[in-house]
Structure formats: structure tokens, C-alpha cells
Amino acid sequence: MVTLFSLLLTPLFTPSSHASEANPHSISFYPVALNHTTYITNTTQGTHGGIYSAPAHRASDPDHDDRYNYCTMPHPRPETYVAPEPVANGSVEATLVYVEYMQRHQRRTPYNLLPERQDQEYTCDDVHPHIYAAPAPDKHNPAPIPVYGQTYTDPTNPFLTDTIPGTCQYPQLTKGGILDGYQHGRDLRDVYGGDNPLPDAGPSSQVWLRASSSALTQGSAGAVLRGLWPDYNGKIALRRQAEGIDTVDSGFTCAARDRVLEQMKGARAWREHLGVTMLLREELGKMFSIGWEKEEGAWMTSFDHFADAFQARVCNGYRLPCRAKKEGEKEGDNCVTQEQAEEVFRAGDWEWNYLFRGSDLAREYIQLVGSLFIGEIVRRLEAVGEGRRDWVYSHNFVHDGDLGPVLGALGIKALRWPGMAANVAVEVWRADGDHEAFYARVLYSGQTVETIHGPMEWMPLGELLEILRGFVLGDIVSMCQD
Structure with missing residues (x-):
């Protein structure tokens, strides 16, 4: 029997032995068996060389091998960054002229709260989420007081037993996630600043x-922008679209997108993965009193909710959840085991790969989810290829549900769940001596992405654009009304 004491002694999700092989990054990022449900049920996979742990209330330590790390995905950093192979070996002289950077937010608390009360508090007192608004600069109006939110619970609140005890708004960034963001920005500054496109002093009109x-x-x-520009003291405009029509985070209504997703989840492969994980889902459902009723169905028909609830704990220094002990139960009787969590995480990987790579409907789904965002990226890259200098650096702060379609459109060889701060960098290089020759390299979490088209290490910009244009719809409004 697994006890609470034994759980506390068990290391949280240390990488499996696969990580010691020749290329740990490639091994941990691109599981060969990810198209098969045996990837989920094969317990010898463990975490497939990946990392699912991070410290509480402080920044993550960089992994020497830049392995898949759900809690803090690797990113371009000076210790490991090298120029594209033809530039590094001297066969081509080229200048980096543009960087298109996309990243998921930093680590956070959970979206999905297990319905049974848990026995460990989740605290966020060391984070101050600011919630004030200010008028545009006007000498006649004083600046508002910087108000921030501080969560508390009233002990007389009768609903207090229905949530995780603690001081967090769910979801919110954790202190560790914010500190990771500082480091993320500092590393990008070291890689893309100096003689490269990122301005050193602060954002310009070309950013x-x-x-x-x-x-x-x-x-x-x-947090990341402070790392990019540590000495900048001005305000920065962060562009965002209006809610309801946002082209990221599934921000616009699309009946066709929902229909295709329903079809994908009705297909044989999806049903098969639910079949092989039936026992696991029943065990977890019983542990946390989650049934098959309509309002609880999302927990039992995919692994999105369980994975999120577990990841958000181990990625912030907490142990896996234990249901608060009830009368007659022994300590630790209702705790998620490491083996259960590993299977949940493998199932989550399988689901992401299925949605954006494995399903027969993946291409259509990518178009309906990511067409507009991919189109924005394409237009900026086209402008660079035409020799225009509208932009030299672009940084998009988005979600896993935005990176999935981008990576799927690129044809990534295998897609594990894009973890916290997962990132894609599209570098555009101009061959010196010929201003019309532009080449692209695409990095995923700091390394050249491996795709069905081959490694995207050095390719004519036009070829990359042709790949991406195939996922940009001409009339998505009409398609979404289908």
C-alpha cells in the first residue's frame, strides 16, 4: 500500500533511464511510439525522459541536456545556442534579420480543481496580481494607486470545503513561474540582442x-520583458485583441471547429485510448468522487483535466494530490501515485499528438483552430522576405492550444503536450551579398525542430511559407458557420 510517508520520500518524476542516451533532447521530445496507445500503457516508458518537477517559490534550475520539461520547457539560451549549421561551419555568411517568437505562459496554478477537498494548501501570498487601470498619460490626472489582489477565505463560507485550501485564484501564475520568466527573458536577450535584431535599450517601433x-x-x-530589457523604465504597450474575436486561445466562436473536434473524439483511435485507460480513470474517479454525469464528463472523456490538476502541483513544488482523510481511512489511502500520474501524462501526450498530428482530421482541425494566428505570422514573414523592415522582432505570449496548431502545421515529427513556457522561434537569415536570399530556421524549445519535412535547420524562407500557407484559410468565417 502507498502511504503518505512513502509518497513524500519518492522523488517527483525524475527522468527515466532513456535520458542518458546519446541525444536526450531528441529522445525526450520525439517518442517513436506516440501514435500508438501502447505508449500510454507501457509503464517502462515512465516519463519518456521528461521532467515533471520544479521547485516551490523560486526559479527552475536549467537542465544541462535541455530535455522535455513540462514545468519549464527549454528555450534558446547562450550556453547551448549555436548559429545554423551552414553559418556555424563557415560555408555561408549570413545575418540574422528577424525573429518571430511564440511562447506559452510560464508555470501556474491549476485550471481544473479536483472536486474533493485535498489535504495540502496551495499558497500564492508571494505573488501580487495587479488589478488597476490607468488613464493614458495626462498631466491633469494623478496615477492610480497600484492595487493588487490578495485572496483569502472566510472560515464561515459554507463552500470552503469545495476547493483547494489556500490563497490562490485558479489559475494564476506562481512566483516560480514569474522568476522563470525573468530568466527566460534574460536568456533571449543574450541570444538575440547585441548585434542581432532585438533592440538592447527597449522596445522600438520595429518590435x-x-x-x-x-x-x-x-x-x-x-516578467519576460523585464528580462529582455532590465534597465528600461518606460511603459510598454502589449497588444491584445478584444475578447470574443481573439485569434488566439480559441477566442472566436466556430461551430465547425467544435464539430470536427467531436468527430475526432468519436473516432476508433480515441475510443481505443479511452478503452486502455478505463481502469486508471475509474481509480481516479473513485478517489476524488468524479462520476460520469454530464457536468463531470470532461474529467472522464479525456486526460486534460487530470493532467492539468497533477501538473500544476508537481510543477510548483507540491506533491501529488491526496484527498483529505475521511473517518475510518488511513493516512495516504487516497493519494495519487507516481505510476498513476505518469500514465496520465503519457495519455495527455498521446491526445495532443492525436489532435494535431495523428488524426485523419488533424489538418482540418489545425486550420479551424490556428488559421488566423498562423496567417498573422505568415504575413510578417512575407514582409521580411520582401525586404521590408516593418519588424525585426516579434514576441507572442499565447497558450498551449496556440502552439499545438503551429507545431502541427510545421509537421513536427511527434508532439508531446507543449509544456509551460514552450516556445517556437522562427529565425530569418539574410545571405550576405544577396539581399534577395532569405533562409529560415525554426527552433522548438531551443533546438531545431524535427519534422516530416526534415530538420528545419536551414531552408529557403519561401519553402517554410509554402508549408504554413497550406493551413491558412481564405474564408474562415464561412467555414466556421458550417
């Missing part, structure tokens, strides 16, 4: 900064 309408992406931006 595009954009976030979704979520506080998670906007808060992450504040």
Missing part, C-alpha cells in the same frame, strides 16, 4: 509584442 486576453499571458509578458 511587435502581443498577448492573449488572459491574465496568464499578460503576467508572463511582464
Whole structure:
């Protein structure tokens, strides 16, 4: 029997032995068996060389091998960054002229709260989410007081037993996530600043900064941008679209998108993965009193909710959840085990790969989810290829549901769940001596992305654009009304 004491002694999700092989990044990022449900049920996979742990209330330590790390995905950093191979070996002289950077927000608390009360508090007292508005600069109006939110619980609140005890708004960034953001920005400054396109002093008119309408992406931006420009004292405009029509985070209504997703989840492969995980879902459902009723169905028909609830704990220094002990139960009788969590995480990987790579409907789904965002990226890259200097650096703070379609459109060889701060960098290089020759390299979490088209290490910009244009719809409004 697994006891609470034994759980506390068990290391949280240390990488499996696969990570010691020749190329740990490639091994942990691109599971060969990810198209098969045996990937989920094969317990020898463990975490497939990935990392699912991060410290509480402080920044993550960088992993020497830049392995898949759900809690803090690797990113371009000076210790490991090298120029594209033809430039590094001297066969081509080229200048980096543009960077299109997309990243998921930093680590956070959970979206999905297990319905049974848990026995460990989740605290966020060391984070101050600011919630004030200010008028545009006007000498006649004083600046508002910087108000921030501080969560508390009234002990007389009768609904107190229905949530995780603690001081967090769910979801919100954690202190560790914010500190990771500072480091993320500092590393990008070291890689893309100096003689490269990123301005050193602060944002210029040639820098595009954009976030979704979520506080998670906007808060992450504040941390990462401070790392990019540590001495900048001005205000920065972070572009965002209006809620209801946002082209990221599924911000616009699309009946066709929902229909295709329903079809994908009705297909044989999806039903098969639910079949092989039936016992696991029943065990977890019983543990936390989650049934098959309509309002609880999301917990039992995919692994999105369980994975999120577990990841948000181990990624912030907490142990896996234990249901608060009831009368007659022993300590630790209702605790999620490491083996259960690993299977949940593998199932989450399988689901993401199925949605954006494995399903017969993946291409159509990518178009309906990501067409507008991918189109924005394409237009900026086209402008660079035409020799225009509208932008030299673009940074988009978005979500896993935005990176999935981008990586799927690129044809990533295998897609694990894009973890916290997962990132895609599209570098555009101009061959010196010929201003019309532009080449692209695409990095995923700091390394050249491996795709069905081959490694995207050095390719004519036009070829990359042709790949991406295939996922940009001409009339998505009409298609969404289908």
C-alpha cells in the first residue's frame, strides 16, 4: 500500500533511464511510439525522459541536456545556442534579420480543481496580481494607486470545503513561474540582442509584442520583458485583441471547429485510448468522487483535466494530490501515485499528438483552430522576405492550444503536450551579398525542430511559407458557420 510517508520520500518524476542516451533532447521530445496507445500503457516508458518537477517559490534550475520539461520547457539560451549549421561551419555568411517568437505562459496554478477537498494548501501570498487601470498619460490626472489582489477565505463560507485550501485564484501564475520568466527573458536577450535584431535599450517601433486576453499571458509578458530589457523604465504597450474575436486561445466562436473536434473524439483511435485507460480513470474517479454525469464528463472523456490538476502541483513544488482523510481511512489511502500520474501524462501526450498530428482530421482541425494566428505570422514573414523592415522582432505570449496548431502545421515529427513556457522561434537569415536570399530556421524549445519535412535547420524562407500557407484559410468565417 502507498502511504503518505512513502509518497513524500519518492522523488517527483525524475527522468527515466532513456535520458542518458546519446541525444536526450531528441529522445525526450520525439517518442517513436506516440501514435500508438501502447505508449500510454507501457509503464517502462515512465516519463519518456521528461521532467515533471520544479521547485516551490523560486526559479527552475536549467537542465544541462535541455530535455522535455513540462514545468519549464527549454528555450534558446547562450550556453547551448549555436548559429545554423551552414553559418556555424563557415560555408555561408549570413545575418540574422528577424525573429518571430511564440511562447506559452510560464508555470501556474491549476485550471481544473479536483472536486474533493485535498489535504495540502496551495499558497500564492508571494505573488501580487495587479488589478488597476490607468488613464493614458495626462498631466491633469494623478496615477492610480497600484492595487493588487490578495485572496483569502472566510472560515464561515459554507463552500470552503469545495476547493483547494489556500490563497490562490485558479489559475494564476506562481512566483516560480514569474522568476522563470525573468530568466527566460534574460536568456533571449543574450541570444538575440547585441548585434542581432532585438533592440538592447527597449522596445522600438520595429518590435511587435502581443498577448492573449488572459491574465496568464499578460503576467508572463511582464516578467519576460523585464528580462529582455532590465534597465528600461518606460511603459510598454502589449497588444491584445478584444475578447470574443481573439485569434488566439480559441477566442472566436466556430461551430465547425467544435464539430470536427467531436468527430475526432468519436473516432476508433480515441475510443481505443479511452478503452486502455478505463481502469486508471475509474481509480481516479473513485478517489476524488468524479462520476460520469454530464457536468463531470470532461474529467472522464479525456486526460486534460487530470493532467492539468497533477501538473500544476508537481510543477510548483507540491506533491501529488491526496484527498483529505475521511473517518475510518488511513493516512495516504487516497493519494495519487507516481505510476498513476505518469500514465496520465503519457495519455495527455498521446491526445495532443492525436489532435494535431495523428488524426485523419488533424489538418482540418489545425486550420479551424490556428488559421488566423498562423496567417498573422505568415504575413510578417512575407514582409521580411520582401525586404521590408516593418519588424525585426516579434514576441507572442499565447497558450498551449496556440502552439499545438503551429507545431502541427510545421509537421513536427511527434508532439508531446507543449509544456509551460514552450516556445517556437522562427529565425530569418539574410545571405550576405544577396539581399534577395532569405533562409529560415525554426527552433522548438531551443533546438531545431524535427519534422516530416526534415530538420528545419536551414531552408529557403519561401519553402517554410509554402508549408504554413497550406493551413491558412481564405474564408474562415464561412467555414466556421458550417
